[in-house]
Each structure stands twice: as C-alpha cells, then as structure tokens.
Amino acid sequence: PVPLRFAACATCCTSVRWTEMLAQEKEGCRTATRGSVATFAAAYACGYALASASSSSAFTAGAAAPANRQAAAALRGAVKAPAAAAAGEEVASTEAFSAPAVLGGATVLALGASLARRSGKRAERRRAGAGAVTRQATITAQMETEPALAEEVGVPVKKTSVLVMGATGTLGRQVVRQLLNAGYSVRCVLRNRADRPFTFLVDWGATVVEGSLARPESIPSALVGIHTIVDCATARPEESIFDIDWEGKKTLIQCAEKMKIQRYVYFSIKDCDKYQSVPLMQIKYLTEEFLKKTTMRHTILRVSGFMQPLISQYAVCVLDDQKVWGDDGSMPGLAYIDTQDCARMLASVINKERTVGKTLTLTGPKVWSTNDIIDLCTDLSGKEADVSRVDNAQLQLTQNVAGLFQWSIDVAERLRFVEVNQQGAAGTEAVMPDSTYELLAMDKSQTRKLEDYIREYYRRVLKKLAKGKYE
Secondary structure: OHHHHHHHHHHHHHHHHHHHHHHHHOOOOHHHHHHHHHHHHHHHHHHHHHHHHHHHHHHHHHHHHHHHHHHHHHHHOOOOOHHHHHHHHHHHHHHHHHHHHHHHHHHHHHHHHHHHHHHHHHHHHHHHHOHHHHHHHHHHHHHHOOOOHHHOOOOOOOOOEEEEEOOOOOOHHHHHHHHHHOOOEEEEEEOOOOOOOOHHHHHHOOEEEEOEOOEHHHHHHHOOOOOEEEEOOOOOOOOOHHHHHHHHHHHHHHHHHHOOOOEEEEEEEOOHHHOOOOHHHHHHHHHHHHHHOOOOEEEEEEEOOEOOHHHHHHHHHHHOOOEEEEEOOOOOOEOOEOHHHHHHHHHHHHHOHHHOOOEEEEOOOOOEOHHHHHHHHHHHHOOOOEEEEEOHHHHHHHHHHHOOOOOOHHHHHHHOHHHHHHHOOOOOOOOOOHHHHHHHOOOHHHOOOHHHHHHHHHHHHHHHHHHOOOO
C-alpha cells in the first residue's frame, strides 16, 4: 500500500542519515552519538505513527465510499452498470488512499530532516568543546592495538638495574646500601613477614617487591627489567634448607636464564666443595655446579664467617657478665670479614668484566679462633669472661642424638659445621690471596680488622653507658 511505501522511504532516509552520522561521530564524542540515536528514534516513531494513522483513516474512507454512493444513486434512481460502478469504486478508493498518505509521508520527511539538521548542529558544538578528550581517546585506542613488548626480542635493559635476594639479611642490607651509593637502581625481593622490617630499604631509595623462593610463581614478575641478580639469600633457622637453598635457588636460576638475565652473582660458603657431609655446604656446592651449566654470565663468591654475629655471641655476653661458650682449643678458626667490605667487593665484581666465570673466595685479613675472640672481648671491655668450654666429643655426641629425631634434624645438620672448624680445609688458603685483591682492584689495608670492629662497638656502647642510654 502507498502509506507503507512512504513509511519505508522514511525509514530508508533515516537509515542513510544514521550511517552518515556514524561516520562523522566515529572519532568524536560518544555522548553526541547517543543523542542523535535518541532523536532519530523519536522522529521515526512519530513518522510511523502518522503514517499508520493516515493509512487507517484512508482505509476506512475507502471501505465506506461504495455504500454511500449506492444509496445516493438509489435515491436519485440512477443505478449504474456493474462495470461502471466497479470503475467508480476503484477511482474513489484510489483518491481516498492517496490524499492522506501523501500528506502523512510529506510530514514525516519534513520532521525527520528538521530534527537531523538540529542534531548535527548540536553534535558539532559538542565536538568543538571536547576536542582534547576526543584526541586522547583516539590515542588510547591506538595504543591498545599496538603489538606487545614481548615480541621485541632485542630490547635492552639498563646495566644499573640490579635485583637483590635476601636484602634484609646481615649481608644483603649492606649490599643494597653499597649499590645505591654506587648509583645502581636496586630492587629487593622480600617475604611478607611482620618480624622482618624493610622500611629502611625504601628510605635508602630501593624498590621493594613481595616474593619468596618458596613460592615459584612470585619469581618471574620480580625479574622484569633486571640486568643483574645478586643472590645472597639463605634459609632462616625455622625454614628448610632443601626447599629454600636448593629448590628455590634452582627455580630462580632457571627463570633467570629463560628471561635472559645478563649477570648472576651467587654467594656461597668457603670450601663448600671440601665438606660434602655438611648438608648446607653440599647444597651450596651443587647450586654452584648447576649455575655453571647455564648460559648466564655468572660469578661465584665464597665467603667465610662475618664479624657481625660475633657481637651478640661474644661481645655482648662478656659486657653483661653472661656465660660464653668456648671450645677446647683444637679448632683452627676463621678469617672473619666485615659485611661492608664484602659489599664493596661485590660492587667491584659487578663493575668488572674480568670477574665473569670466576669463583672467588672472600675473607678477612686474619684468622681468629674462638678463644682468641673471647680474649679480645675481655681486653677491650675490661671485664672477665665466664667461659664454659665444650670439647669436640660433647658436640659430636649432641649431633648424633639430635639426628635421631625428626623434630631436631635441623639442629643436627647445623652442628655438622663443627667438623669444618675442627679439621679446616686441607690444601686451601685460610685468608684471601693477594691476587684476588688485585683482580678486584682493592687495597688490602683498607679492609676492616676484627679488633677494630669490636673496639668500635665497645666505644659506642660505653659512650651510651656514660649517658645512661644503654639497654
């Protein structure tokens, strides 16, 4: 029917205009587009209602026309022939349909054109006021469609980006401070523990991320953007050395190799290859061998004992008149090194390519036995030490008894270090050789001595005692 054809035309015009508006608004504000949609929907609804009303009135008029005409003809007495009557009905019906439909269709077209012009002007005004927002949205959309950075294989990382494992430990915190002072960008991986404060690392300028060697899923994200890994972490007394120092370190090394880490510095224990009966030293040696089989440029640093634990073991006990445990004098002793000196040596290792692939031993300048340390603390503090001496037979018996129970197996494994102190490593140097100092470009006279370290501690403590601030 004619009214439906006019409605179809209005629909087509509206569709054409909607397509044009989409093309104009594609890079513009979405709010203007939604306004245009609502406007054209209202125009279409009004046009469709007018067209429907026109069609309904025209259909009623066309149906009633034959009856009225026949009644008039009967009154006048002039009944036309069937053919002429049929022709008259068609003409009247056509006239009744045509006039309202034309009027409705024209009204729809005029209303739609007017509303379209008004909506277009409003959209242009809105685009003029929100041009900056439109450009920002367009740039964001383009950035989201760009290829990922993972596809760029040759993207380098800064050589100053360093990841430190075990940053809150005795050695780790000195490593972080030394690297920050040298201009490195340091990232620290820390376990989420309430008893291990880490705010001092943030105050120094380091970046802190949460992770653990016991949770392999936390390792890959910590290695993103890292050039060098400094691994000075180890298991705490309450943790399993197998889970942390073997499984955790193995996962870290494998992940570092897959992520193309350029340098790996691993801290081990002096003479770990000579004492395979000691579990921790065996694990350290196996980790060294595992690291050597990778393609990473690595350096292994074997360290002797540190000076810092001697303060709580001997210096404080002598000063507070507490019992001090000594040996029978048969143990050769260790060349204790200051953690600050060890951190300086590490910074020198990272900075020098000639240390790649090397296994270096870092120690202090002099060997000290247990009895020598007790005598030193007695002389510097001015107090007599209450010494309880334990011979090697008693320690061996304690180790054997502790190894009989599952809950004390860790104690027995740690007591195996007594064998290291008893025997010493045959065929190895007790102190760091001069060749290592030359390789690291360091002056041997600049390393701290144990007597100077403990003397400085007592000086500070006695100064606080004089002021009444010592606890």
